[in-house]
């Protein structure tokens with residue numbers, strides 16, 4: 381058993397599970413429930429979760445991508461990237477992961493801005509906060525879809 385490769389796989393898969401699981405939970409469970417509870421509750425909860433979300437989403441994404449790239453190199457398969465089905469699956473995983481990290485960063489910072497916009501209903505600040513939180517919802521959904529594609533690419537890589 382190659383201890384180094386196994387350790388890297390565990391680190392990669394664990395970080396990926398934490399990242400993808402949180403992104404999907406956020407978009408599919410938490411965000412719709414918070415919306416149903418109204419903008420006040422939604423903004424308060426998202427503002428208090430912002431720092432933790434940064435660690436889980438951005439930290440998880442960074443570890444997943446960096447250890448994933450290190451795995452490709454350590455497995456000696458860098459030249460396979462554009463040359464085999466496995467390599468193309470890795471490329472799909474890499475591109476969707478980078479896009480998911482980008483939209484995840486945009487979602488958390490948009491939520492932060494929405495929480496800071498304040499203002500009650502029927503005020504310009506309130507309308508701006510609503511617009512920002514609608515955009516954050518869209519970004520969170522895009523992130524979830526992108527990580528699902530990345531997981532699919534990873535899981536099928538060795539069979540294509």
Ligand code: HEM
Nearest residue numbers: 396400445448449451452473474477527530531534535538
């Ligand atoms: C959402 C992002 C990602 C998730 C959830 C994820 C998850 C996984 C999982 C579950 C496996 C095990 C698959 C298997 O053994 O059949 C795996 C393997 C692997 N992943 Fe990822 N991954 C992600 C992104 C990436 C990225 C960006 C790279 C870098 C190109 C990468 C590189 C690898 C490599 C090299 C393997 C080993 C494949 C093999 O043994 O044939 N992953 N990943």
